[in-house]
Structures are given as structure tokens and as C-alpha cells.
Amino acid sequence: MLMSQLYAPTLRETPAEAELASHRFMLRAGLIRRSAAGVYSFLPLGLRVIRKVEAIIREEMSKIGGQEVLMPIVQPAELWHATGRWNDYGDEMFRLVDRHNRQFCLGPTHEELITDLIRSEVRSYRQLPLRLYQIQNKYRDEIRPRFGLIRGREFIMKDMYSFDRDEQGLDESYWACYHAYERIFARCGLDARPVEADSGAIGGDVTHEFMVLADAGEDLVLYCTSCEYAANVERAEAGPVASAKAAGEQLPMEEVATPGTTTIQEITAFLGVEATQCIKTMIYLADGEPVAALVRGDHELNEVKLQRLLGCSQLELADPETIAQVTNAPVGFAGPVGLAVPIVADHAVLEMVNAVTGANKADYHVKNVNVGRDFNADKAADIRAAQPGDPCPTCGAPLTSAWGIEVGQVFKLGTKYSAALKATFLDENGKEQPLIMGCYGIGVGRTAAAVIEQNHDEHGICWPMSIAPYHVIVVPVSVKDEQQWETAQAIYKALQDAQVEVVLDDRDERPGVKFKDADLIGFPIRITVGPKSLSQGNVEVTLRKTGDRTEVPVHQITEYVVNIISKG
Numbered sequence: 001m002l003m004s005q006l007y008a009p010t011l012r013e014t015p016a017e018a019e020l021a022s023h024r025f026m027l028r029a030g031l032i033r034r035s036a037a038g039v040y041s042f043l044p045l046g047l048r049v050i051r052k053v054e055a056i057i058r059e060e061m062s063k064i065g066g067q068e069v070l071m072p073i074v075q076p077a078e079l080w081h082a083t084g085r086w087n088d089y090g091d092e093m094f095r096l097v098d099r100h101n102r103q104f105c106l107g108p109t110h111e112e113l114i115t116d117l118i119r120s121e122v123r124s125y126r127q128l129p130l131r132l133y134q135i136q137n138k139y140r141d142e143i144r145p146r147f148g149l150i151r152g153r154e155f156i157m158k159d160m161y162s163f164d165r166d167e168q169g170l171d172e173s174y175w176a177c178y179h180a181y182e183r184i185f186a187r188c189g190l191d192a193r194p195v196e197a198d199s200g201a202i203g204g205d206v207t208h209e210f211m212v213l214a215d216a217g218e219d220l221v222l223y224c225t226s227c228e229y230a231a232n233v234e235r236a237e238a239g240p241v242a243s244a245k246a247a248g249e250q251l252p253m254e255e256v257a258t259p260g261t262t263t264i265q266e267i268t269a270f271l272g273v274e275a276t277q278c279i280k281t282m283i284y285l286a287d288g289e290p291v292a293a294l295v296r297g298d299h300e301l302n303e304v305k306l307q308r309l310l311g312c313s314q315l316e317l318a319d320p321e322t323i324a325q326v327t328n329a330p331v332g333f334a335g336p337v338g339l340a341v342p343i344v345a346d347h348a349v350l351e352m353v354n355a356v357t358g359a360n361k362a363d364y365h366v367k368n369v370n371v372g373r374d375f376n377a378d379k380a381a382d383i384r385a386a387q388p389g390d391p392c393p394t395c396g397a398p399l400t401s402a403w404g405i406e407v408g409q410v411f412k413l414g415t416k417y418s419a420a421l422k423a424t425f426l427d428e429n430g431k432e433q434p435l436i437m438g439c440y441g442i443g444v445g446r447t448a449a450a451v452i453e454q455n456h457d458e459h460g461i462c463w464p465m466s467i468a469p470y471h472v473i474v475v476p477v478s479v480k481d482e483q484q485w486e487t488a489q490a491i492y493k494a495l496q497d498a499q500v501e502v503v504l505d506d507r508d509e510r511p512g513v514k515f516k517d518a519d520l521i522g523f524p525i526r527i528t529v530g531p532k533s534l535s536q537g538n539v540e541v542t543l544r545k546t547g548d549r550t551e552v553p554v555h556q557i558t559e560y561v562v563n564i565i566s567k568g
């Protein structure tokens with residue numbers, strides 16, 4: 001490809017809306033262009049990267065027996081009604097109506113469709129396991145589309161679905177895919193880490209997310225400093241806190257005026273106590289019913305854990321009117337003593353002695369509140385967010401935290417979809433059984449963006465060889481110099497003949513401009529044909545990632561470059 005012909009409109013200025021390096025460089029290097037919020041076109045360089053990620057995914061899916069299919073994007077509403085997800089999916093689903101007034105959606109995911117696809121044709125255990133996947137656009141009307149390809153509303157996903165006869169089969173499919181994902185991300189040049197994740201309100205099932213640790217991530221990951229334990233904060237178990245039970249005798253309850261102090265910070269300052277001595281009482285609506293949730297003042301409530309514990313499909317903080325009804329007080333003065341709604345307490349709250357909490361009375365708190373004496377919890381459970389410094393649930397060493405970008409997720413579904421859609425098979429005894437399913441997704445565009453997050457500098461992208469749009473750029477310092485131009489062309493031809501993906505910068509531009517573009521686009525290898533090296537019969541090879549420069553004799557350049565590429 002000649003640079004003068006390549007449709008890669010680069011931008012000198014940083015587009016204002018691009019906060020992240022990946023977004024910025026994909027726009028500036030001419031990989032993508034936005035057409036609406038969260039909706040992008042891929043230009044030639046961007047598409048080459050996407051196709052390479054897809055090729056790696058296809059190879060690895062094929063290695064674990066995955067067979068590629070392509071399902072429709074437009075899906076009939078009836079299938080979604082059958083599983084209840086037409087409602088559950090809410091506003092994230094793009095919905096449409098045809099001329100006959102039939103309802104459809106643009107697929108946000110394909111569990112319903114694939115289950116429907118195979119249910120009439122998979123009948124016997126002999127046909128199992130079955131692992132089918134596709135690579136296709138998905139549609140989700142995200143509340144906040146942002147960060148370019150990282151959170152789009154139209155995005156490319158690889159989604160695989162496995163069908164097995166029993167739990168053991170599902171286990172094999174799950175771990176086969178888990179390991180395939182490890183290989184895929186490693187081959188893309190990503191440092192991605194599997195973490196335990198929450199499976200949503202249905203609970204019980206096993207799932208891992210593959211996280212790329214990056215400051216730009218939207219998920220908080222807690223991981224152990226000494227063993228392999230790592231979990232999304234939504235999931236991470238909060239270990240026991242040191243017991244305070246022996247800390248002293250229970251004192252009589254005492255009401256204290258605390259005018260206008262509603263936050264833990266204000267209370268601790270006003271009363272001169274530690275946050276660890278306060279109980280935070282939050283009133284929630286679980287499927288519309290009020291419930292009080294208690295955590296220690298220095299802890300954060302984890303709504304995912306609370307929702308899983310309550311088994312409700314909707315959980316939200318109660319509005320001020322409900323709080324006033326339940327506590328007889330405005331927001332900020334709730335406490336567990338005398339409350340007439342169910343109380344869920346975090347384990348750490350049960351260890352507290354002589355705690356401070358809201359008095360359920362405007363402008364008052366109570367001191368010396370003791371569980372068991374002054375109130376009882378209907379349920380005690382782990383409902384707080386684990387935090388850095390907490391003991392690892394596996395080995396006890398302290399946990400630490402980092403932000404992560406979720407690039408993939410593997411999920412044991414069990415029979416949720418097969419039961420709802422009656423997808424069954426006959427086992428060895430001729431007995432009808434529901435298919436046991438798993439599902440496994442990778443965000444293709446998000447993966448490419450995550451690679452940039454981990455591989456860039458202030459000048460641009462530093463593509464790993466495996467997914468670089470081209471391997472090499474050949475830059476003659478001056479195209480007007482006959483010897484340089486002829487040498488550059490000869491090298492370009494020789495590399496093409498050796499199947500190297502190469503661009504020749506044939507533009508009559510200053511070398512600085514050409515080097516800037518080469519760095520921005522991120523060609524892993526730059527071959528500079530300049531007068532000084534050439535007088536010695538050499539050209540200069542620069543590696544984008546390290547900046548290492550080597551003089552290489554012109555007649556050895558193809559071999560030299562092919563060797564670097566083969567090493568990856």
C-alpha cells in the first residue's frame with residue numbers, strides 16, 4: 001500500500017470528546033469515525049485491526065471445537081417474552097415494529113435466538129457437546145456511550161454458546177473457553193486477567209470476567225497480593241473484621257441532638273467519634289418493598305450483594321417520602337432501633353459495641369446502640385464492598401485494587417434458557433432432559449481499544465505485531481532523491497513478495513511529518529531510507545515499541561524484518 005493512496009485521514013489536533021488514549025488515537029490515526037453517539041465506522045486501518053483480532057478469535061474457537069454460525073440481528077419479540085427478558089432488558093434494548101405491527105429488537109445478545117435455533121434439531125445426547133459461535137454486531141442503547149469503541153451502542157461481539165448433557169460437560173466447555181480466552185488475549189498482546197464476577201440477581205452460577213487493568217477501566221477489581229484470587233468488586237467476598245465484642249461493656253442508649261448532620265463525615269466530626277463506631281442505615285426499595293440495610297460507617301454497601309441476598313429484580317434507594325414514612329425523619333437520621341421494616345445487617349455490624357446511629361427523629365442520633373439488646377437484624381450477611389487491605393478470602397493476605405476494562409466474560413448459564421424455551425434432548429436412558437448451557441462473549445472493538453490503552457506513548461499507538469494494521473512502513477527521507485526512492489521501492493517490493501504487510505510512504509513531505517504519522521499509526525517496524533545510512537549500503541530499522549534503532553545492510557533487510565515479524 002502506498003501512503004499517498006491509503007485512506008487514513010490523520011488528525012493533528014486531539015478531538016475534544018476523546019478522553020481516553022485509545023479513543024483519541026483511533027480518531028487521530030484515522031482508524032474510526034463517529035456517526036452518532038456510540039456508533040462508529042471503521043476506516044481501512046481500523047478494519048484491518050478488527051479483522052486480525054477476529055482471525056485470532058476464530059482460530060482459538062475452532063481449536064476448542066467451536067463452529068461458526070451467523071444469526072440475525074433482528075430478533076422477534078416472542079422469544080424474549082418467553083424468557084421474560086423483553087421486560088427485564090429495559091431501556092437498553094433497541095426495539096422496532098414492522099409494517100404489520102409485529103415487535104422486534106436489535107439483538108443485544110443471542111441466548112434466546114440460539115436456543116430457538118437448535119431446539120428442534122438437537123434431540124439426542126449423541127449430538128452433544130455442541131459449541132456454536134458468531135462474530136457480529138450487537139446493539140445496546142447504553143445510557144452513557146463513551147470512550148469510543150469501549151462503550152458503544154453498536155459494537156462487534158464474538159459470542160459463543162455451549163450445549164451439554166450434564167454439569168460435567170458444561171464444566172468442560174466452560175474451562176475450554178476460559179483457556180481459549182487466555183490465549184486470545186495473550187495473542188492480541190493484552191495483559192488480561194480473569195476475575196470472579198457476579199452473575200446478576202439469578203445467582204449461584206459461575207462466571208469470570210477477563211479484565212484488562214488500566215486506569216481508564218470502569219470496573220473495580222480486587223486482587224490478592226500473594227495468591228491468584230481476583231474478583232470484581234461486585235463479587236469480591238469481604239472477609240471478617242476484627243471483633244470489637246470484647247471492647248467494653250454495653251452502655252445505656254443515649255439520644256443526642258445532631259442538628260443538620262446527616263453524613264457519616266459530619267457525624268464523626270460533630271460527635272468526635274470514628275466512622276468505625278457508626279452504623280450507616282440505608283432504606284432501599286426491593287421490588288417496591290422497603291428494607292433497611294446496615295453497614296459500618298467506614299464501609300460501603302454493595303448493592304449487587306444486597307440484591308442477590310434479597311432475590312429481588314429491582315433494587316433502588318428509597319425516595320425521601322418513603323424514608324420519611326419508614327423512619328419518621330428526613331433523609332440522614334435513619335437507624336435500626338424501633339424500625340418496622342426488615343433489617344439486613346452486614347457481618348461487621350454484628351461485631352459493634354456502643355455504636356452511633358440515626359435516631360429516626362429529625363436532627364437526632366443515638367449513642368451506645370447494641371445489636372441484640374436494642375435491635376435485631378432479620379438477616380446478617382456479607383453486603384459490604386470488599387476494599388483494599390481486607391483479607392483475601394482464599395489466603396488471608398491483604399487485597400489490593402485496580403481499575404479494569406472488561407474485554408470478555410464466560411458464564412455457566414445452566415438451564416435458564418433451555419427450560420424457558422423447552423430445548424431438551426434424550427439422554428442414554430431415553431429420558432428427556434433440558435440442555436445445559438454456557439455463554440461466552442468477547443468485545444472485539446473493545447479488545448482492540450484495550451490493546452491501545454496498554455500499548456501507546458505520547459506520540460501514538462504501539463501495536464503488537466499480531467494485530468498491527470501493517471507490520472512495516474518504509475520511509476524514504478526524500479522521495480526526490482533518486483537513490484533513496486529506488487531503494488525504498490525495491491525494499492517495498494521485496495517485502496511484499498515475502499508476504500510482509502508493508503506501506504511505502506511515497507509522499508513528498510518533510511521527514512518529520514512522515515515520522516509523526518508513522519508513530520501515530522503505530523507501525524511496529526519503520527525502515528528509514530536516508531542519505532547517511534545509504535552511503536554505507538544500509539537502511540535504518542526502528543522498532544516502534546522500544547525505539548531501538550539498527551543499521552541493516554540493504555541486501556539483508558527482508559530477512560531481517562521477516563525474522564522480527566515471526567518472533568511476534
Ligand code: ATP
Nearest residue numbers: 149150151152155157406407408409441442443446
Ligand atoms: P459491561 O458490563 O461493560 O456493560 P456486559 O457485562 O454487559 O458489559 P457482556 O454481555 O458480558 O457485557 O458482553 C460480552 C462482551 O462484550 C463484554 O465483555 C465486552 O467486551 C463487550 N461489550 C459489552 N458491552 C459493550 C459495549 N457497549 N461496547 C463495546 N463492547 C461491549
Ligand code: MG
Nearest residue numbers: 209406408409
Ligand atoms: Mg459482561
